[in-house]
Amino acid sequence: MSDFNISDVALSNAQIAWRAAQDIEDGSYVNLGIGFPEMIAKFQPEGRDVTYHTENGVLGFGKAPLEGEEDWDLINAGKKAITLNPGASFFHHADSFAMVRGGHLDLAVLGAYQIAQNGDLANWRVGSKGVPAVGGAMDLVHGAKRVAVVTDHVTKDGKPKLVEACTFPLTGVACVTRVYTSLAVVDIEDGKFILREKVPGMTLAQLQAVTGATLHVDGDVADLNVPEDL
Amino acid sequence: MDKTISTVAEAIAEIPDGAQVMIGGFGGSGAPIELIHALIDRFRETGSPKNLTVINNNAGNGGIGIAAMIKAGMVAKMICSFPRSSNAEAFNEKYLAGEIELELVPQGTLAERIRAAGAGIPAFYTPSSFGTELAIGKPTEEFDGKMYVRERCLKADFALIKGQMGDTVGNLTYRLAGRNFNPLMAMAATKTIAQVSELVAPGGINPEQVITPGLFVDVVVEVAHPQQEEVLVRTGVVH
Numbered sequence: 001m002s003d004f005n006i007s008d009v010a011l012s013n014a015q016i017a018w019r020a021a022q023d024i025e026d027g028s029y030v031n032l033g034i035g036f037p038e039m040i041a042k043f044q045p046e047g048r049d050v051t052y053h054t055e056n057g058v059l060g061f062g063k064a065p066l067e068g069e070e071d072w073d074l075i076n077a078g079k080k081a082i083t084l085n086p087g088a089s090f091f092h093h094a095d096s097f098a099m100v101r102g103g104h105l106d107l108a109v110l111g112a113y114q115i116a117q118n119g120d121l122a123n124w125r126v127g128s129k130g131v132p133a134v135g136g137a138m139d140l141v142h143g144a145k146r147v148a149v150v151t152d153h154v155t156k157d158g159k160p161k162l163v164e165a166c167t168f169p170l171t172g173v174a175c176v177t178r179v180y181t182s183l184a185v186v187d188i189e190d191g192k193f194i195l196r197e198k199v200p201g202m203t204l205a206q207l208q209a210v211t212g213a214t215l216h217v218d219g220d221v222a223d224l225n226v227p228e229d230l
Numbered sequence: 231m232d233k234t235i236s237t238v239a240e241a242i243a244e245i246p247d248g249a250q251v252m253i254g255g256f257g258g259s260g261a262p263i264e265l266i267h268a269l270i271d272r273f274r275e276t277g278s279p280k281n282l283t284v285i286n287n288n289a290g291n292g293g294i295g296i297a298a299m300i301k302a303g304m305v306a307k308m309i310c311s312f313p314r315s316s317n318a319e320a321f322n323e324k325y326l327a328g329e330i331e332l333e334l335v336p337q338g339t340l341a342e343r344i345r346a347a348g349a350g351i352p353a354f355y356t357p358s359s360f361g362t363e364l365a366i367g368k369p370t371e372e373f374d375g376k377m378y379v380r381e382r383c384l385k386a387d388f389a390l391i392k393g394q395m396g397d398t399v400g401n402l403t404y405r406l407a408g409r410n411f412n413p414l415m416a417m418a419a420t421k422t423i424a425q426v427s428e429l430v431a432p433g434g435i436n437p438e439q440v441i442t443p444g445l446f447v448d449v450v451v452e453v454a455h456p457q458q459e460e461v462l463v464r465t466g467v468v469h
Contacts, residue, residue: 075257075407079315090407093340097337097338097341136311138362
Protein backbone atom coordinates (compact mmCIF):
# COMPACT_ATOMS: atom_id res chain seq x y z
CA MET A 1 0.00 0.00 0.00
CA SER A 2 2.90 2.33 0.62
CA ASP A 3 3.77 2.47 -3.09
CA PHE A 4 0.16 3.05 -4.07
CA ASN A 5 -0.19 6.05 -6.38
CA ILE A 6 -3.58 7.77 -6.78
CA SER A 7 -2.70 9.08 -10.22
CA ASP A 8 -2.51 5.49 -11.51
CA VAL A 9 -6.20 4.89 -10.78
CA ALA A 10 -7.78 8.38 -10.72
CA LEU A 11 -10.30 9.30 -13.42
CA SER A 12 -9.74 12.25 -15.76
CA ASN A 13 -12.18 15.18 -15.62
CA ALA A 14 -13.79 13.87 -18.81
CA GLN A 15 -14.30 10.48 -17.18
CA ILE A 16 -15.83 12.06 -14.07
CA ALA A 17 -18.13 14.10 -16.33
CA TRP A 18 -19.06 10.97 -18.28
CA ARG A 19 -20.02 9.16 -15.07
CA ALA A 20 -22.12 12.09 -13.85
CA ALA A 21 -23.85 12.26 -17.25
CA GLN A 22 -25.06 8.64 -16.92
CA ASP A 23 -27.34 9.72 -14.04
CA ILE A 24 -29.09 12.51 -15.97
CA GLU A 25 -32.61 11.28 -16.47
CA ASP A 26 -34.64 11.42 -19.65
CA GLY A 27 -36.97 14.42 -19.65
CA SER A 28 -35.08 16.33 -16.95
CA TYR A 29 -34.29 20.03 -16.56
CA VAL A 30 -30.66 20.51 -15.61
CA ASN A 31 -28.28 23.35 -14.68
CA LEU A 32 -24.58 22.68 -15.13
CA GLY A 33 -22.27 25.07 -13.26
CA ILE A 34 -19.65 27.15 -15.05
CA GLY A 35 -16.41 25.36 -15.90
CA PHE A 36 -15.89 21.65 -15.25
CA PRO A 37 -19.61 20.76 -14.78
CA GLU A 38 -20.40 22.16 -18.26
CA MET A 39 -18.40 19.23 -19.71
CA ILE A 40 -21.14 16.81 -18.58
CA ALA A 41 -23.42 17.91 -21.46
CA LYS A 42 -20.94 16.41 -23.95
CA PHE A 43 -21.53 12.94 -22.48
CA GLN A 44 -25.32 13.02 -22.25
CA PRO A 45 -26.36 9.45 -23.14
CA GLU A 46 -28.05 9.07 -26.49
CA GLY A 47 -31.81 8.88 -26.51
CA ARG A 48 -32.26 11.04 -23.43
CA ASP A 49 -34.09 14.31 -23.90
CA VAL A 50 -32.51 16.85 -21.50
CA THR A 51 -33.27 20.58 -21.29
CA TYR A 52 -30.43 22.74 -20.01
CA HIS A 53 -31.05 25.89 -17.95
CA THR A 54 -28.62 28.76 -17.62
CA GLU A 55 -28.93 31.50 -14.99
CA ASN A 56 -28.99 34.42 -17.40
CA GLY A 57 -32.37 33.41 -18.73
CA VAL A 58 -32.25 30.62 -21.29
CA LEU A 59 -33.84 27.16 -21.27
CA GLY A 60 -33.05 24.69 -24.01
CA PHE A 61 -29.66 25.81 -25.24
CA GLY A 62 -27.49 23.54 -27.35
CA LYS A 63 -23.92 23.29 -28.53
CA ALA A 64 -21.49 26.18 -28.91
CA PRO A 65 -21.66 27.91 -32.30
CA LEU A 66 -18.80 27.64 -34.77
CA GLU A 67 -16.05 30.21 -34.33
CA GLY A 68 -17.03 33.38 -36.17
CA GLU A 69 -20.74 32.57 -35.88
CA GLU A 70 -21.18 33.77 -32.30
CA ASP A 71 -23.97 36.17 -31.43
CA TRP A 72 -22.85 37.75 -28.15
CA ASP A 73 -26.42 38.51 -27.08
CA LEU A 74 -26.84 34.72 -26.92
CA ILE A 75 -24.57 33.48 -24.13
CA ASN A 76 -24.68 31.24 -21.07
CA ALA A 77 -23.86 32.10 -17.47
CA GLY A 78 -20.17 31.47 -18.19
CA LYS A 79 -20.43 34.23 -20.86
CA LYS A 80 -19.76 31.65 -23.59
CA ALA A 81 -21.66 31.85 -26.87
CA ILE A 82 -24.40 29.23 -27.22
CA THR A 83 -27.01 28.11 -29.75
CA LEU A 84 -30.67 27.28 -29.18
CA ASN A 85 -32.39 23.92 -29.55
CA PRO A 86 -35.96 23.77 -30.89
CA GLY A 87 -38.31 24.58 -28.01
CA ALA A 88 -35.91 26.99 -26.28
CA SER A 89 -37.17 30.00 -24.33
CA PHE A 90 -35.92 33.28 -22.85
CA PHE A 91 -36.96 34.82 -19.53
CA HIS A 92 -35.71 37.48 -17.14
CA HIS A 93 -33.39 36.91 -14.20
CA ALA A 94 -36.06 36.76 -11.49
CA ASP A 95 -37.94 34.02 -13.39
CA SER A 96 -34.65 32.23 -13.97
CA PHE A 97 -33.91 32.04 -10.25
CA ALA A 98 -37.54 31.20 -9.48
CA MET A 99 -36.87 28.08 -11.56
CA VAL A 100 -33.85 27.40 -9.34
CA ARG A 101 -35.14 28.13 -5.84
CA GLY A 102 -38.70 27.12 -6.61
CA GLY A 103 -37.76 23.47 -7.04
CA HIS A 104 -38.42 23.35 -10.77
CA LEU A 105 -35.02 21.99 -11.82
CA ASP A 106 -34.36 18.27 -11.51
CA LEU A 107 -30.61 18.53 -11.16
CA ALA A 108 -27.89 21.08 -10.54
CA VAL A 109 -24.23 20.05 -10.84
CA LEU A 110 -21.48 22.22 -9.37
CA GLY A 111 -17.75 22.16 -8.76
CA ALA A 112 -16.28 22.10 -5.25
CA TYR A 113 -13.32 23.06 -3.10
CA GLN A 114 -14.67 21.01 -0.20
CA ILE A 115 -17.76 18.91 0.57
CA ALA A 116 -18.63 18.02 4.16
CA GLN A 117 -20.28 14.78 5.24
CA ASN A 118 -23.49 16.64 6.11
CA GLY A 119 -23.70 18.03 2.55
CA ASP A 120 -22.19 21.47 3.22
CA LEU A 121 -20.50 22.82 0.09
CA ALA A 122 -17.59 25.26 -0.21
CA ASN A 123 -17.01 26.29 -3.81
CA TRP A 124 -16.91 30.08 -4.14
CA ARG A 125 -13.73 31.34 -2.48
CA VAL A 126 -10.72 29.83 -0.77
CA GLY A 127 -9.80 32.54 1.69
CA SER A 128 -10.31 36.22 2.33
CA LYS A 129 -7.77 37.46 -0.22
CA GLY A 130 -8.47 38.83 -3.70
CA VAL A 131 -11.76 39.87 -5.25
CA PRO A 132 -14.70 37.78 -4.02
CA ALA A 133 -17.29 36.66 -6.59
CA VAL A 134 -20.26 34.42 -5.88
CA GLY A 135 -22.42 34.52 -9.02
CA GLY A 136 -25.35 32.12 -8.83
CA ALA A 137 -23.67 29.39 -6.76
CA MET A 138 -25.43 30.22 -3.48
CA ASP A 139 -28.80 30.09 -5.24
CA LEU A 140 -28.14 26.96 -7.31
CA VAL A 141 -27.52 24.82 -4.23
CA HIS A 142 -31.10 25.45 -3.11
CA GLY A 143 -34.17 24.12 -4.80
CA ALA A 144 -33.00 21.63 -7.43
CA LYS A 145 -34.34 18.17 -6.62
CA ARG A 146 -30.78 16.80 -6.71
CA VAL A 147 -27.61 18.86 -6.13
CA ALA A 148 -24.52 16.99 -7.29
CA VAL A 149 -20.84 17.86 -7.31
CA VAL A 150 -18.08 16.82 -9.71
CA THR A 151 -14.54 17.10 -8.35
CA ASP A 152 -11.13 15.55 -7.92
CA HIS A 153 -11.11 13.38 -4.82
CA VAL A 154 -8.14 15.27 -3.36
CA THR A 155 -6.57 18.70 -3.91
CA LYS A 156 -3.49 19.19 -6.10
CA ASP A 157 -1.31 18.78 -3.00
CA GLY A 158 -3.11 15.63 -1.94
CA LYS A 159 -5.47 16.93 0.76
CA PRO A 160 -8.96 15.39 1.01
CA LYS A 161 -11.81 17.39 -0.51
CA LEU A 162 -14.41 15.20 1.21
CA VAL A 163 -14.17 16.33 4.83
CA GLU A 164 -15.94 16.19 8.19
CA ALA A 165 -16.47 19.96 8.16
CA CYS A 166 -15.51 22.56 5.53
CA THR A 167 -12.73 24.98 6.42
CA PHE A 168 -13.27 27.21 3.37
CA PRO A 169 -16.18 29.70 3.28
CA LEU A 170 -19.48 27.91 2.70
CA THR A 171 -21.65 28.21 -0.39
CA GLY A 172 -24.55 26.39 1.20
CA VAL A 173 -25.47 24.26 4.22
CA ALA A 174 -26.44 20.57 3.91
CA CYS A 175 -27.25 20.96 0.22
CA VAL A 176 -25.24 18.35 -1.72
CA THR A 177 -26.86 14.97 -2.34
CA ARG A 178 -24.25 13.15 -4.48
CA VAL A 179 -20.54 13.58 -5.21
CA TYR A 180 -18.76 12.27 -8.32
CA THR A 181 -15.02 12.26 -7.69
CA SER A 182 -11.95 11.01 -9.53
CA LEU A 183 -12.03 7.92 -7.30
CA ALA A 184 -15.60 7.30 -6.21
CA VAL A 185 -19.32 8.03 -6.30
CA VAL A 186 -20.53 9.02 -2.86
CA ASP A 187 -24.05 9.83 -1.68
CA ILE A 188 -24.79 12.06 1.28
CA GLU A 189 -27.53 10.74 3.53
CA ASP A 190 -28.37 11.61 7.15
CA GLY A 191 -25.11 13.49 7.66
CA LYS A 192 -22.92 10.66 6.34
CA PHE A 193 -20.90 9.84 3.23
CA ILE A 194 -22.26 6.59 1.77
CA LEU A 195 -19.86 4.97 -0.71
CA ARG A 196 -21.70 3.73 -3.82
CA GLU A 197 -18.89 3.14 -6.32
CA LYS A 198 -15.11 3.18 -6.24
CA VAL A 199 -12.48 2.81 -8.95
CA PRO A 200 -11.24 -0.75 -9.39
CA GLY A 201 -7.62 -1.12 -8.36
CA MET A 202 -8.09 0.63 -5.06
CA THR A 203 -9.09 -0.94 -1.77
CA LEU A 204 -11.64 0.58 0.57
CA ALA A 205 -8.81 1.23 3.04
CA GLN A 206 -6.80 3.07 0.40
CA LEU A 207 -9.83 5.18 -0.54
CA GLN A 208 -10.59 5.91 3.12
CA ALA A 209 -6.99 7.06 3.62
CA VAL A 210 -7.47 9.92 1.12
CA THR A 211 -10.94 10.84 2.41
CA GLY A 212 -11.29 13.31 5.28
CA ALA A 213 -14.36 11.72 6.86
CA THR A 214 -15.67 8.20 7.34
CA LEU A 215 -16.97 6.47 4.20
CA HIS A 216 -19.94 4.36 5.18
CA VAL A 217 -20.92 1.28 3.23
CA ASP A 218 -24.61 0.47 2.86
CA GLY A 219 -25.03 -2.53 0.59
CA ASP A 220 -22.82 -3.22 -2.40
CA VAL A 221 -19.99 -0.94 -3.51
CA ALA A 222 -19.92 -1.15 -7.31
CA ASP A 223 -16.87 -0.72 -9.51
CA LEU A 224 -16.68 2.80 -10.96
CA ASN A 225 -16.13 1.85 -14.59
CA VAL A 226 -15.81 4.51 -17.31
CA PRO A 227 -14.63 4.53 -20.95
CA GLU A 228 -10.83 4.27 -21.04
CA ASP A 229 -10.29 6.67 -23.92
CA LEU A 230 -11.69 9.86 -22.33
CA MET B 231 -47.38 60.57 -24.05
CA ASP B 232 -44.19 60.69 -26.11
CA LYS B 233 -41.24 59.52 -23.97
CA THR B 234 -38.60 59.78 -26.65
CA ILE B 235 -35.48 61.89 -26.44
CA SER B 236 -33.32 62.29 -29.52
CA THR B 237 -29.81 61.78 -28.11
CA VAL B 238 -28.20 59.59 -25.46
CA ALA B 239 -26.48 62.70 -24.03
CA GLU B 240 -29.84 64.31 -23.30
CA ALA B 241 -31.24 61.04 -21.98
CA ILE B 242 -28.66 60.81 -19.17
CA ALA B 243 -28.25 64.56 -18.52
CA GLU B 244 -30.19 64.57 -15.22
CA ILE B 245 -28.23 61.88 -13.35
CA PRO B 246 -26.62 63.68 -10.38
CA ASP B 247 -23.53 63.02 -8.25
CA GLY B 248 -24.11 60.26 -5.71
CA ALA B 249 -26.96 58.63 -7.60
CA GLN B 250 -27.73 54.93 -7.32
CA VAL B 251 -27.80 53.64 -10.90
CA MET B 252 -28.91 50.23 -12.13
CA ILE B 253 -27.36 49.16 -15.42
CA GLY B 254 -28.92 46.27 -17.31
CA GLY B 255 -27.10 43.46 -19.02
CA PHE B 256 -25.28 40.27 -18.12
CA GLY B 257 -21.72 40.51 -19.32
CA GLY B 258 -22.08 42.08 -22.76
CA SER B 259 -25.55 40.67 -23.43
CA GLY B 260 -28.16 43.41 -23.10
CA ALA B 261 -25.70 46.04 -21.85
CA PRO B 262 -26.67 49.65 -22.79
CA ILE B 263 -23.17 50.62 -23.92
CA GLU B 264 -24.14 53.89 -25.63
CA LEU B 265 -25.95 55.20 -22.51
CA ILE B 266 -22.97 54.28 -20.34
CA HIS B 267 -20.53 55.96 -22.70
CA ALA B 268 -22.67 59.10 -22.81
CA LEU B 269 -22.49 59.21 -19.02
CA ILE B 270 -18.69 58.86 -19.14
CA ASP B 271 -18.43 61.60 -21.78
CA ARG B 272 -20.48 63.93 -19.57
CA PHE B 273 -18.25 63.16 -16.58
CA ARG B 274 -15.12 63.90 -18.62
CA GLU B 275 -16.54 67.25 -19.76
CA THR B 276 -18.15 68.43 -16.52
CA GLY B 277 -16.74 66.31 -13.66
CA SER B 278 -20.21 64.95 -13.01
CA PRO B 279 -21.80 62.57 -12.22
CA LYS B 280 -19.38 61.09 -9.69
CA ASN B 281 -19.62 59.02 -6.49
CA LEU B 282 -22.12 56.76 -8.19
CA THR B 283 -23.36 53.47 -6.80
CA VAL B 284 -23.71 51.10 -9.74
CA ILE B 285 -25.86 47.96 -9.67
CA ASN B 286 -25.09 45.32 -12.31
CA ASN B 287 -24.44 41.58 -12.26
CA ASN B 288 -20.76 42.19 -13.00
CA ALA B 289 -18.24 44.98 -12.52
CA GLY B 290 -17.23 45.70 -16.10
CA ASN B 291 -14.95 44.11 -18.61
CA GLY B 292 -12.03 45.43 -20.66
CA GLY B 293 -11.80 49.19 -21.26
CA ILE B 294 -15.40 50.02 -22.14
CA GLY B 295 -18.83 50.19 -20.46
CA ILE B 296 -18.89 49.87 -16.67
CA ALA B 297 -15.15 49.11 -16.60
CA ALA B 298 -14.50 52.49 -18.25
CA MET B 299 -16.81 54.20 -15.72
CA ILE B 300 -14.81 52.64 -12.89
CA LYS B 301 -11.49 53.52 -14.48
CA ALA B 302 -12.66 57.12 -15.00
CA GLY B 303 -13.27 57.35 -11.24
CA MET B 304 -17.05 57.89 -11.35
CA VAL B 305 -18.02 54.88 -9.25
CA ALA B 306 -17.81 54.81 -5.44
CA LYS B 307 -19.56 51.48 -4.95
CA MET B 308 -20.56 48.39 -6.95
CA ILE B 309 -23.45 46.15 -5.98
CA CYS B 310 -23.04 42.93 -7.98
CA SER B 311 -22.77 39.13 -7.86
CA PHE B 312 -19.69 38.47 -9.96
CA PRO B 313 -17.05 41.22 -10.16
CA ARG B 314 -14.32 38.73 -11.05
CA SER B 315 -14.00 38.04 -14.77
CA SER B 316 -11.29 37.53 -17.34
CA ASN B 317 -10.89 41.24 -18.15
CA ALA B 318 -12.02 42.96 -14.95
CA GLU B 319 -8.74 44.80 -14.28
CA ALA B 320 -10.48 48.18 -13.87
CA PHE B 321 -12.53 46.97 -10.90
CA ASN B 322 -9.81 44.68 -9.49
CA GLU B 323 -7.23 47.46 -9.28
CA LYS B 324 -9.58 49.90 -7.52
CA TYR B 325 -10.92 47.21 -5.19
CA LEU B 326 -7.54 45.88 -4.12
CA ALA B 327 -6.37 49.50 -3.61
CA GLY B 328 -9.40 50.12 -1.38
CA GLU B 329 -10.72 52.80 -3.74
CA ILE B 330 -14.10 51.23 -4.48
CA GLU B 331 -16.67 49.64 -2.21
CA LEU B 332 -18.23 46.26 -3.03
CA GLU B 333 -21.55 44.82 -1.89
CA LEU B 334 -21.50 41.21 -3.04
CA VAL B 335 -24.96 39.68 -3.54
CA PRO B 336 -25.84 36.15 -4.73
CA GLN B 337 -27.15 36.47 -8.27
CA GLY B 338 -30.66 35.18 -7.60
CA THR B 339 -30.93 37.35 -4.51
CA LEU B 340 -29.81 40.38 -6.53
CA ALA B 341 -32.51 39.71 -9.13
CA GLU B 342 -35.19 39.17 -6.50
CA ARG B 343 -34.19 42.27 -4.49
CA ILE B 344 -34.59 44.35 -7.65
CA ARG B 345 -37.87 42.66 -8.57
CA ALA B 346 -39.18 43.17 -5.02
CA ALA B 347 -38.38 46.89 -5.16
CA GLY B 348 -40.35 47.19 -8.37
CA ALA B 349 -43.24 45.19 -6.91
CA GLY B 350 -43.58 47.18 -3.67
CA ILE B 351 -42.25 44.41 -1.45
CA PRO B 352 -39.79 45.82 1.11
CA ALA B 353 -38.22 42.50 2.16
CA PHE B 354 -38.48 38.77 1.54
CA TYR B 355 -37.01 35.47 2.71
CA THR B 356 -34.73 33.30 0.59
CA PRO B 357 -32.76 30.11 1.31
CA SER B 358 -29.79 31.50 -0.65
CA SER B 359 -26.73 32.37 1.46
CA PHE B 360 -28.11 30.89 4.71
CA GLY B 361 -25.19 29.76 6.85
CA THR B 362 -22.62 31.63 4.73
CA GLU B 363 -20.59 34.78 5.32
CA LEU B 364 -22.92 36.71 2.99
CA ALA B 365 -25.75 36.23 5.50
CA ILE B 366 -23.85 37.66 8.45
CA GLY B 367 -25.93 40.30 10.23
CA LYS B 368 -29.13 39.44 8.36
CA PRO B 369 -32.24 38.18 10.18
CA THR B 370 -33.05 34.51 9.66
CA GLU B 371 -36.23 32.53 10.20
CA GLU B 372 -37.39 28.96 9.94
CA PHE B 373 -40.34 28.14 7.68
CA ASP B 374 -41.62 24.57 7.31
CA GLY B 375 -38.44 23.15 8.82
CA LYS B 376 -36.01 25.05 6.59
CA MET B 377 -33.92 28.14 7.33
CA TYR B 378 -34.18 31.36 5.32
CA VAL B 379 -32.42 34.73 5.23
CA ARG B 380 -34.31 38.02 5.13
CA GLU B 381 -33.23 40.30 2.30
CA ARG B 382 -34.24 43.91 1.64
CA CYS B 383 -35.47 45.16 -1.69
CA LEU B 384 -33.05 47.15 -3.83
CA LYS B 385 -34.15 50.41 -5.46
CA ALA B 386 -32.33 52.87 -7.66
CA ASP B 387 -32.63 56.49 -8.68
CA PHE B 388 -32.04 55.65 -12.32
CA ALA B 389 -31.99 52.53 -14.47
CA LEU B 390 -30.11 52.43 -17.78
CA ILE B 391 -31.43 49.54 -19.85
CA LYS B 392 -31.30 48.19 -23.39
CA GLY B 393 -34.27 47.00 -25.41
CA GLN B 394 -34.54 45.69 -28.95
CA MET B 395 -37.79 47.31 -30.09
CA GLY B 396 -39.30 50.22 -28.23
CA ASP B 397 -42.29 52.37 -29.01
CA THR B 398 -42.70 56.02 -28.12
CA VAL B 399 -44.75 55.20 -25.01
CA GLY B 400 -42.01 52.95 -23.63
CA ASN B 401 -43.17 49.42 -24.41
CA LEU B 402 -40.08 47.23 -24.89
CA THR B 403 -38.95 43.93 -26.31
CA TYR B 404 -35.51 42.38 -25.80
CA ARG B 405 -33.11 40.55 -28.07
CA LEU B 406 -32.19 36.91 -27.32
CA ALA B 407 -30.63 36.53 -23.84
CA GLY B 408 -30.23 40.31 -23.61
CA ARG B 409 -33.36 40.37 -21.46
CA ASN B 410 -31.69 39.23 -18.18
CA PHE B 411 -31.84 42.04 -15.57
CA ASN B 412 -33.29 44.70 -17.90
CA PRO B 413 -37.05 44.18 -17.25
CA LEU B 414 -36.44 43.99 -13.46
CA MET B 415 -34.38 47.16 -13.33
CA ALA B 416 -36.99 48.97 -15.42
CA MET B 417 -39.44 48.36 -12.55
CA ALA B 418 -37.14 49.27 -9.67
CA ALA B 419 -35.82 52.74 -10.55
CA THR B 420 -37.41 56.14 -9.98
CA LYS B 421 -36.47 57.00 -13.56
CA THR B 422 -35.87 54.36 -16.22
CA ILE B 423 -33.99 55.29 -19.37
CA ALA B 424 -34.10 52.77 -22.22
CA GLN B 425 -31.97 52.72 -25.32
CA VAL B 426 -33.68 50.74 -28.07
CA SER B 427 -32.28 49.46 -31.32
CA GLU B 428 -35.49 50.09 -33.21
CA LEU B 429 -37.95 52.87 -32.30
CA VAL B 430 -41.51 52.45 -33.56
CA ALA B 431 -44.83 54.25 -33.20
CA PRO B 432 -47.41 52.95 -30.70
CA GLY B 433 -48.92 49.86 -32.27
CA GLY B 434 -45.60 49.00 -33.89
CA ILE B 435 -45.07 46.27 -31.30
CA ASN B 436 -47.71 43.56 -31.08
CA PRO B 437 -49.11 43.91 -27.52
CA GLU B 438 -48.69 40.15 -27.11
CA GLN B 439 -44.94 40.55 -27.64
CA VAL B 440 -44.37 43.41 -25.15
CA ILE B 441 -42.06 42.27 -22.33
CA THR B 442 -41.74 45.54 -20.40
CA PRO B 443 -44.95 47.61 -20.43
CA GLY B 444 -44.36 51.31 -21.06
CA LEU B 445 -45.56 52.24 -17.58
CA PHE B 446 -42.15 51.18 -16.23
CA VAL B 447 -40.19 53.30 -18.70
CA ASP B 448 -39.67 57.07 -18.53
CA VAL B 449 -37.30 57.85 -21.37
CA VAL B 450 -36.74 56.12 -24.71
CA VAL B 451 -33.81 56.92 -26.98
CA GLU B 452 -33.12 55.15 -30.25
CA VAL B 453 -29.61 53.79 -30.81
CA ALA B 454 -29.79 51.98 -34.13
CA HIS B 455 -27.02 49.39 -34.64
CA PRO B 456 -25.80 49.45 -31.02
CA GLN B 457 -22.30 48.31 -30.14
CA GLN B 458 -21.87 44.93 -28.47
CA GLU B 459 -19.74 44.96 -25.33
CA GLU B 460 -18.19 41.56 -25.95
CA VAL B 461 -17.11 42.53 -29.46
CA LEU B 462 -15.56 45.76 -28.14
CA VAL B 463 -13.70 43.88 -25.39
CA ARG B 464 -12.42 41.26 -27.83
CA THR B 465 -11.15 43.92 -30.24
CA GLY B 466 -9.45 45.83 -27.42
CA VAL B 467 -11.52 49.01 -27.77
CA VAL B 468 -11.06 51.53 -24.96
CA HIS B 469 -13.58 54.29 -24.26
